[in-house]
Structure formats: structure tokens, C-alpha cells
Amino acid sequence: MRCAILLLISCLSVFAAKKTLDVYFIDVEGGQATLFVSPSGQSMLVDTGWPGMNARDALRIIAAAKKADVKKIDYVVISHHHADHVGGAKQLAERIPVGMFIDKGPSVETTAQAKELAQMYEEARAKSQHRVVKPGDTIPVKGLDIKVVTADGQMIAAPANAPQTPSCAGVQKDKEDLSDNARSLGVIVQYGKFKLADLGDLTWNKELELVCPANRLGTVDVYLTTHHGLAASNTPPIVTALKPRVAIMNNGARKGGMPAAWKIIKASPGLEDIWQIHFSVAGGTETNAPDTFIANLEEQNDQGHYIHLAANQDGSFTVTNSRNKYTKTYPAK
Ligand SMILES: [Zn+2]
Ligand SMILES: [Zn+2]
Numbered sequence: 001m002r003c004a005i006l007l008l009i010s011c012l013s014v015f016a017a018k019k020t021l022d023v024y025f026i027d028v029e030g031g032q033a034t035l036f037v038s039p040s041g042q043s044m045l046v047d048t049g050w051p052g053m054n055a056r057d058a059l060r061i062i063a064a065a066k067k068a069d070v071k072k073i074d075y076v077v078i079s080h081h082h083a084d085h086v087g088g089a090k091q092l093a094e095r096i097p098v099g100m101f102i103d104k105g106p107s108v109e110t111t112a113q114a115k116e117l118a119q120m121y122e123e124a125r126a127k128s129q130h131r132v133v134k135p136g137d138t139i140p141v142k143g144l145d146i147k148v149v150t151a152d153g154q155m156i157a158a159p160a161n162a163p164q165t166p167s168c169a170g171v172q173k174d175k176e177d178l179s180d181n182a183r184s185l186g187v188i189v190q191y192g193k194f195k196l197a198d199l200g201d202l203t204w205n206k207e208l209e210l211v212c213p214a215n216r217l218g219t220v221d222v223y224l225t226t227h228h229g230l231a232a233s234n235t236p237p238i239v240t241a242l243k244p245r246v247a248i249m250n251n252g253a254r255k256g257g258m259p260a261a262w263k264i265i266k267a268s269p270g271l272e273d274i275w276q277i278h279f280s281v282a283g284g285t286e287t288n289a290p291d292t293f294i295a296n297l298e299e300q301n302d303q304g305h306y307i308h309l310a311a312n313q314d315g316s317f318t319v320t321n322s323r324n325k326y327t328k329t330y331p332a333k
Pocket of ligand 2: 180
């Protein structure tokens with residue numbers, strides 16, 4: 001009898017174990033804050049949103065962490081040192097324990113704002129470990145494979161069998177981007193057969209280098225639109241090389257979500273849907289997803305609705321809009 005009870009308890013705990021990679025695309029209104037929660041319970045946050053505003057973005061991140069039952073963020077990855085990415089770091093670290101901050105090294109910018117952000121970021125790290133990573137390094141979240149593919153302007157080498165990207169032909173380079181965007185730390189997050197790309201605010205020329213002529217990244221299921229869906233990023237070759245089924249656009253009402261980028265993503269072969277954190281004012285009626293797929297519709301009085309994704313090891317995944325609870329499952333291929 002006692003054995004039977006023990007067996008029952010162990011069965012129940014197996015059933016209760018989390019089986020999905022959960023991703024929360026948090027609304028920081030034209031910045032980035034993306035929380036990944038592994039089936040192991042370990043977590044990684046990419047970027048911390050904006051500073052100020054009574055810790056609005058840090059509080060939104062903590063609200064998402066609570067939903068995911070995350071009491072400590074194991075890794076906070078800072079893609080680059082702009083205010084909409086690193087800005088919320090100190091306010092966040094004051095409110096929830098952070099195991100380790102990971103970045104690509106300091107900003108290349110020397111403005112007063114860059115110095116102020118660097119100071120704040122140093123204070124944010126006071127109680128946490130800190131590590132600088134390079135392309136090819138992994139971020140050791142238990143249960144996931146997370147590879148750094150670009151950092152500080154460098155990138156991983158192309159694998160020997162890397163396919164050529166046909167859409168590279170005729171695509172012109174942009175003028176050199178000397179900002180910290182071009183130094184963004186980018187990752188590919190993999191859980192079983194499921195893959196997601198997050199390249200921070202990487203810009204045009206560096207995107208081209210990643211996939212032209214050889215595709216160093218392979219394909220993914222989900223593409224977090226680079227640089228909020230701004231037209232200085234999301235070059236056609238990177239989108240078609242990654243060949244996502246779903247794009248998630250971390251735009252604000254008046255930042256990112258630009259028609260030129262939206263059209264490139266929409267036209268990508270194999271794309272099933274674009275989901276957006278915000279309705280894009282610039283997109284108007286032509287280049288926005290249907291309302292159902294948009295987490296925040298109004299420009300004023302933003303409610304901070306997020307998009308949630310739950311991925312399975314077989315590559316299938318479900319996306320949910322927290323505003324209207326609309327949910328769509330993408331079966332394994
Ligand atoms: Zn940004
Ligand atoms: Zn930036």
C-alpha cells in the first residue's frame with residue numbers, strides 16, 4: 001500500500017512538471033524585454049526596457065515573472081547599451097534577484113547619455129555575477145540550448161555545410177552604422193526542434209554579414225523582429241534565410257513597425273503570421289496585422305498587454321495575446 005501511494009505521488013509530480021519553453025514578449029513600448037522560462041524552471045531575460053517612469057518596465061517584467069512562477073531571474077542578457085534595452089536594469093535588480101548579467105562588453109558610444117547608462121548598469125550589477133560573451137558562447141540555461149551568434153560586431157563562422165542565401169543578390173549595403181546597435185548581442189534559443197532568433201537591434205550590414213552569401217544561422221520557427229521592426233534592420237536576406245513561421249514585432253505605437261520592414265517580413269516565404277506588441281501608427285490600415293494578433297491597440301493609456309508563446313520539444317508552439325486571450329497553435333512540421 002505504501003509503495004502504491006509513493007508511486008501515485010511520483011506519477012502526479014511527473015504530470016505536474018512543466019514541459020514547455022515559455023516566452024513572454026513584454027510590452028515596453030518600443031524597447032525590448034523578453035523573458036524565457038525553461039522547463040527546468042531556470043530563466044533568461046533579454047533586455048530590461050526603459051528607465052524612469054516609476055519603474056514601469058521593471059514592474060511589467062516582474063508581473064510576467066510572477067505569472068511564470070519565476071522568483072529569481074537566472075540570466076539577464078543585455079543585447080546592447082541603449083536606453084530602451086539596458087535602461088530598466090537597475091530598477092529591475094532592486095526588485096527581483098538576478099543571478100548573472102551577461103553582455104557583449106561596454107558601449108562603443110561616448111555621449112553623456114551612454115556614460116549615464118553605463119554607470120546605472122554598473123550599479124544594477126552590484127549584487128549579481130557578470131560575464132562578457134563572444135559569438136559561439138552558450139548561455140547555460142538548464143533545459144535549453146542558447147547560442148550567442150553575434151556580439152560586439154563579431155559573428156559565428158559559417159558551418160561547413162551552410163547553404164547560400166539566394167536573396168542576397170543585388171541587396172545593397174547601407175552606410176556604416178557606428179552606433180551600439182551594430183554591436184548587438186544576438187542569440188538563437190533552441191528547445192528540442194523549436195528555434196527562435198533574437199538579434200537585438202542589429203542593423204542592415206551586420207544582418208547581411210550573418211547570412212550572405214552563406215547562411216550562418218540556419219532557419220528558425222520564430223523571429224523576434226530586429227530593432228522593433230525599423231527599416232534600418234530586417235534586410236530581406238536575413239528574413240528569408242531565417243525563414244520563420246511566425247514573426248513577433250516588439251514595436252511601440254510610434255517606434256518600429258515601419259511599413260518597409262513589415263512588408264519584407266510579410267513577404268517572407270513560409271511566414272504564417274505576424275504578431276505585434278502594438279498597433280503601428282505608421283502602418284495604418286495597410287501594414288498592421290489584424291487586431292486579433294496585436295496586444296495593444298491604443299496609443300494612449302497603454303495597458304501593457306504582452307504576447308505569450310509556449311513551445312514544445314517537437315517544434316510545435318502556441319501563441320497567445322494577453323489582451324483578448326486569442327490563441328493559435330502552430331503544429332509541428
Ligand atoms: Zn531598441
Ligand atoms: Zn538600440
